[in-house]
Amino acid sequence: xxxxxxxxxxxxxxxxxxxxxxxxxxxxxxxxxxxxxxxxxxxxxxxxxxxxxxxxxxxxxxxxxxxxxxxxxxxxxxxxxxxxxxxxxxxxxxxxxxxxxxxxxxxxxxxxxxxxxxxxxxxxxxxxxxxxxxxxxxxxxxxxxxxxxxxxxxxxxxxxxxxxxxxxxxxxxxxxxxxxxxxxxxxxxxxxxxxxxxxxxxxxxxxxxxxxxxxxxxxxxxxxxxxxxxxxxxxxxxxxxxxxxxxxx
Amino acid sequence: xxxxxxxxxxxxxxxxxxxxxxxxxxxxxxxxxxxxxxxxxxxxxxxxxxxxxxxxxxxxxxxxxxxxxxxxxxxxxxxxxxxxxxxxxxxxxxxxxxxxxxxxxxxxxxxxxxxxxxxxxxxxxxxxxxxxxxxxxxxxxxxxxxxxxxxxxxxxxxxxxxxxxxxxxxxxxxxxxxxxxxxxxxxxxxxxxxxxxxxxxxxxxxxxxxxxxxxxxxxxxxxxxxxxxxxxxxxxxxxxxxxxxxxxxxxxxxxxxxxxxxxxxxxxxxxxxxxxxxxxxxxxxxxxxxxxxxxxxxxxxxxxxxxxxxxxxxxxxxxxxxxxxxxxxxxxxxxxxxx
Numbered sequence: 182x183x184x185x186x187x188x189x190x191x192x193x194x195x196x197x198x199x200x201x202x203x204x205x206x207x208x209x210x211x212x213x214x215x216x217x218x219x220x221x222x223x224x225x226x227x228x229x230x231x232x233x234x235x236x237x238x239x240x241x242x243x244x245x246x247x248x249x250x251x252x253x254x255x256x257x258x259x260x261x262x263x264x265x266x267x268x269x270x271x272x273x274x275x276x277x278x279x280x281x282x283x284x285x286x287x288x289x290x291x292x293x294x295x296x297x298x299x300x301x302x303x304x305x306x307x308x309x310x311x312x313x314x315x316x317x318x319x320x321x322x323x324x325x326x327x328x329x330x331x332x333x334x335x336x337x338x339x340x341x342x343x344x345x346x347x348x349x350x351x352x353x354x355x356x357x358x359x360x361x362x363x364x365x366x367x368x369x370x371x372x373x374x375x376x377x378x379x380x381x382x383x384x385x386x387x388x389x390x391x392x393x394x395x396x397x398x399x400x401x402x403x404x405x406x407x408x409x410x411x412x413x414x415x416x417x418x419x420x421x422x423x424x425x426x427x428x429x430x
Numbered sequence: 431x432x433x434x435x436x437x438x439x440x441x442x443x444x445x446x447x448x449x450x451x452x453x454x455x456x457x458x459x460x461x462x463x464x465x466x467x468x469x470x471x472x473x474x475x476x477x478x479x480x481x482x483x484x485x486x487x488x489x490x491x492x493x494x495x496x497x498x499x500x501x502x503x504x505x506x507x508x509x510x511x512x513x514x515x516x517x518x519x520x521x522x523x524x525x526x527x528x529x530x531x532x533x534x535x536x537x538x539x540x541x542x543x544x545x546x547x548x549x550x551x552x553x554x555x556x557x558x559x560x561x562x563x564x565x566x567x568x569x570x571x572x573x574x575x576x577x578x579x580x581x582x583x584x585x586x587x588x589x590x591x592x593x594x595x596x597x598x599x600x601x602x603x604x605x606x607x608x609x610x611x612x613x614x615x616x617x618x619x620x621x622x623x624x625x626x627x628x629x630x631x632x633x634x635x636x637x638x639x640x641x642x643x644x645x646x647x648x649x650x651x652x653x654x655x656x657x658x659x660x661x662x663x664x665x666x667x668x669x670x671x672x673x674x675x676x677x678x679x680x681x682x683x684x685x686x687x688x689x690x691x692x693x694x695x696x697x698x699x700x701x702x703x704x705x706x707x708x709x710x711x712x713x714x715x716x717x718x719x720x721x722x723x724x725x726x727x728x729x730x731x732x733x734x735x736x737x738x739x740x741x742x743x744x745x746x747x748x749x750x751x752x753x754x755x756x757x758x759x760x761x762x763x764x765x766x767x768x769x
Contacts (some may be wrong), residue, residue, distance in 0.1 A: 245630035260630035274617040279633030
């Protein structure tokens, strides 16, 4: 797919696939086109050209709510809770409208399950204002899960968390895949924690795919190292020293 | 949520309201009550969308269509209001869709939405004034007196009948308000009013949800206009349409309380009593003063009491009742540190 904003090409002929039940990591430095790809997948942006097939159906350019209803859930990089609703109502809303508005009882069941899955209280009146950064991330995830997705798009879900919280969140994504069989595309710029959980990684730079494969292979790819660490000898040496220090500790 | 106590309070209140005209027959006071009930219904209709941040200054237009279309169909086509009112509501609904769809589809929100709707009520007023050969222009318009069946013509002379009709319409508005309040649509509309993208990411069809509530609100407002016309038997462009009427709706709903079902009713009591006091106290010297007072009060309320009189009052009552509960919640949190 291709996305241009005026004369600027944000995503240039990037093509990829994700298999059912897989966790695909999507990484790259700031401005590499991760979020643009993410927004095209979730319908916030329409691709300039190219196509997006989901379970055999073309979804490129569909309205966001249609994409959600076709079985793709998404989280936002910066949590966007509805503060006028309680935690439970936030998730029940997603359960109702994300699953074709069938039944309120089903939506509330979905909300209870999703909240339990991410470890938030299922109390109906608990306010969003009581949640911290980690809690808000969990709420984002619960909202996405309540729409009963087959594919979950997780946008940099770990920014702003401490290391323990990060590990916990990474494990949660893996649990979601293992227990619910949901395919996940995980966009992140913190590399370490992602590598531990994903099956495959795709690396972007300046709107182009520069590497794709197993985490171990991608981490050793010279082009990836170049993008992440720079080429001049000093930084490379410093990074190597840092890596040795960590291995030793 | 409606507890047993509240349901009982509503029952007793309603019974008292229904019994009132049979006990108390002062025609002037009943007239004021009828006006309050009809305008309460109009304000409630406005607040259906206003409470979700969809501030419309076009509702004067919907009300004018309700009143004029019903009266014109009666005078020119001999159509009974029983058919004319649904047609006028459909006309207002169609106009709401025509204006609403492009606004919502292309994300005209906030101040820009207010401006578009402002134009709408201006246009309706101009059309009524310009087609004076049919509508009587700014001099006003009177539905022909029925010669035959009064019920068919929806024309009644006694205040008691009108009081009961107005009460039923008002109650209908309150019931619809509660119905929306308890529906999933309220969650969706609250979400939309905060963040349209995030609402869409939860699967909400933002355009459709906004259109639905706008349609409902416009239909109800047109009904209010038609009922007002049938009761007063005289309408002018300035009393049922235009920007002044729209502003009066905004004022009353905000002053009474946008987020509680009886807020617009409290707003209507205040506006009607204010207008009547000025009319009796100062007569023709005070024409237009009520609008001045509305303007000043609106600014003060938005700054100091954004939840309105009733909303703030209920909040204060709830707060007093919740004091002991706050300790319970803390205890729960201590007991479950992980949550």
